[in-house]
Amino acid sequence: MRATDAVGRYGEDVAARFVTEAGWRVLDRNWRCPEGELDIVALDGDELVAIEVKTRRSARYGHPAEAVTARKLARLRRLTAAWLRAHDAPVRSVRVDVVAVTLPARGRAHVEHLVGVV
DSSP states (O other), X not given: OOHHHHHHHHHHHHHHHHHHHTTOEEEEEEEEETTEEEEEEEEETTXXXXXXXXXXXXXXXXXXXXXXXXXXXXXXXXXXXXHHHHSOOOOSEEEEEEEEEEOOSSSOOEEEEEOSOX
């Protein structure tokens, strides 16, 4: 496994723990279809949330959330629709969130949760 893959996997673990501790139910992790992958699919009450996780070791290349472009968001919306077609999940509404994880050289990961990114 490449170092960047390990950092990304760790960030996804941190994000999954973060939403679980907030009382959410994780339905899927790393769900794949021909169009791509959703990092985390979770329920926040009866609202389905597709979560894109971005992890960085530093701000050298910008804030992790800056990597989620308009093009990426459009893709996430298409992937979320594909997930809904593939699963029978009774949901009131759907949104896309971004969880940005920064891993300092020492100490705990810093987690920033951006809700309803459009």
